[in-house]
Amino acid sequence: MKDDLVILAFNDKSSQEHSTTSEIENMIRLLQDSVEKNIQLSISAVLSSSGYTFNDANLLYTEVKQASNYRMFFGHKCIIHSEDLTLDSKEYTFPAEKEKMLLDALMLCKMELAGKLLDEILNSARSYPFTVFNSLLLRLISSICSTFEGLENISKYPLDCDFNSFFAALCKCETIDEIQSTFNKIFDNVFSIVEKKRNSKYWLLINKVIDIINQNYADENLCLNSIALKVGFSKGYLGKLFRIYTSKSVPDYINQTRIEKAAKLLEVSEMPIQDISAKVGFSSNNYFYKVFKKSMGLTPLDFRQKAKDMT
Secondary structure (H helix, E strand, O other): OOOOOOOOOOOOOOOOHHHHHHHHHHHHHHHHHHHHHHHOOOOOEEEOOOOOOHHHHHHHHHHHHHHHOOHHHHOOOOEEEHHHOOOOOOOOOOOHHHHHHHHHHHHOOOHHHHHHHHHHHHHOOOOOOHHHHHHHHHHHHHHHHHHHHHHHHHHOOOOOOOHHHHHHHHHOOOOHHHHHHHHHHHHHHHHHHHHHHOOOHHHHHHHHHHHHHHHHOOOOOOOHHHHHHHHOOOHHHHHHHHHHHHOOOHHHHHHHHHHHHHHHHHHHOOOOHHHHHHHOOOOOHHHHHHHHHHHHOOOHHHHHHHHHHOO
């Protein structure tokens, strides 16, 4: 068949369906091992629903062909039972806030955080039709390429990224792990180039500001003016420079840091929400709720409940 598929039709008249399925799986595993050993190829297999006649071959072919896409999540040499694939009937909602956090992490060259967010975004579509995953991947590629172009313009330093080759490499990926690895390679390449540039006096200043925010986010008086006094620059100059190098204002970065700390406390503690608000530096509970909802897409209470449901 086309599309690198080989179709096998089994006709079994016995009433022991489970036994027949086990025998077929054993044959598939033997075939997978033999192919891998002799011609260095990895093959995946999909078992369709049973109980149909040969007249239903076209229907079953469509079923297994669609199910075969999910080897992306099951990995190489997997055996997928198409009737066990339960797809979410709800409309998929793209995690726009996580994408925003991912792009922010890339602008700030936070490799570990970027990798974690990428993993969460990619896996958010695994229980939906495969077309959803393809659309998600195309959007991510476009957003990330645009972010690196912006980073290149900011740093005034060529990042030597061949995005056509990057896209071609992603198209060859057969599993989600390979996709993540391909993304991580370009992240590593870009970050290593930017790291050399970061020895400049401007990046050293930006990193100093970020350190001040990370150490003092709980202080409700922390602001652009207080940070500017600490580093010895005017707030106008510092604010402009910070936005150029991070694409964020200092107040927005302070709020982002506070929200990240608050989200962690909501996940791991039973501390009252108003206490968390004060602990991370917000002087107003109403403002905390407003900023949290805008950043995370959920109220603090809903975020805590969702975190509990996932554990």
